[in-house]
Amino acid sequence: MLDISLILLIGFMVGLAKAGIHGTTLLSVPLLALMFGGKASSGLMLPMLIMADVFAVHHYHRHANWQFLIKLFPAAVVGVLLGTWLGEKIDDALFVQIMAAIIFVSVALMIWLERNKTKVPDYTWFAVATGTLGGFTTMVGNLAGSVMAVYLLSMRLPKNVFIGTAAWFFLVINLFKVPFHVFVWETITWDSFKLNLMALPVIIAGVYTGIWLVRKISEQHYRWLVIIMTLVAAAALLPQ
Template sequence: MITLFSYELTYLAFVSFLIVGVLVGMSKTGVHGMGMIAVPLLAATFGGKASSGLMLPLLIMADVFGVAYYHRHAEWKHLIRLFPWAILGVLLGTWTGNYIDDQLFRTIMGVIIFLSLGIMVWLERVNKNKIPDYWWFAMILGIAAGFTTMVGNLAGSTMALYLLSMRMPKNEFIGTAAWFFMAVNWFKVPFHIWSWETINLNSVLLDLVALPMIAIGAYLGIFVIKKISDQGFRWFVMTMTAVAAVFMMF
């Protein structure tokens, strides 16, 4: 056993925690799906709701790497459309999170990921050249992204659906997502501290232990994404979403 900042961890749990750091770092520099694998991996050790509080500072630290590298590629018109609705989604997720247990949480997240994946594949095959540039499309997916990121730090598939629908090249996709999650993740912090009480000094100190692993993951992500074409990136995103969905459900 290892004792770190009031946490009693087995060696396997500690290694899993460090692996989560690598996966989160990779996810924030474009390797989509790594974050959705990291969420249930962390939940298996700490429980669903408690792990969401541990995950948030990890994500915020990783956001810094993503924004630092891809900040100039962000499409701000899409961010301006999404932010107000995402804030509403976070508020709904904060309220809902007080009334659902871990099993229901996993079921809801799995269903959301599968539905998102189905829509992404449909858009790719049936509606390939049309961009759904409507206010209501941004509203629905903005609320869904805010809700899923608050309840389980799992908005990656929802944002992927929106950004892929806008036909963004990979760098614009990653840069826009990086800014979106940095802003929304910071907005979530007060709710985790004072409403859910899932973030405290000990949890933040434990998260800092994983910072070197996040940095390694971030640089691995940059290396991997450079090797993938724009079209290959689209299918990579959809494939990794499928893998993450199966991981979450089973």
């Protein structure tokens, strides 16, 4: 019963995150890992992420900036392949600590960019580095949200373009990850997918709750919400 309640809570949090309330997915990662283990939890969460991605894309698809997506996708594919290869060799605890450090650095960069009203030049190398790191971290731990937030915030995208671009990026990359979880890691099974289907109603509720909340938040306040939620999520990844 506790497992099912946790799945439903995480489903709602995933829906919120995909609708633009950034950071709630990162908060759910350590909860799921604590209950099911690192790699298993990654496979258990992936279908929930894809379900939420579909609804987020349906709502925000017109706002996506494909100029950035085209630069990110090839590198993200490389990152996913690296993550698949190295995933079994990385200790869960060490990976979480590394991710916490990366996220804290990301938050520091986001705050610096925000306080100085700075836009990072749209260098190809920056997109390649972000895409590779995003693909790797999303494959190994579904933790690429903060990596993408740094890139998209640094481009100073309006909130709807930020959400729409992220939604398309993660829908495509998460679908690309499915065969590796099914056939290589074997972390997605029919039994795990039945749990995902059970969470679908709360995922939908989370998405539309998030859409409603985002409409209430100003552009400037939204940027700071992303930063604060990312910081909270990083703190949740630290060892207890």
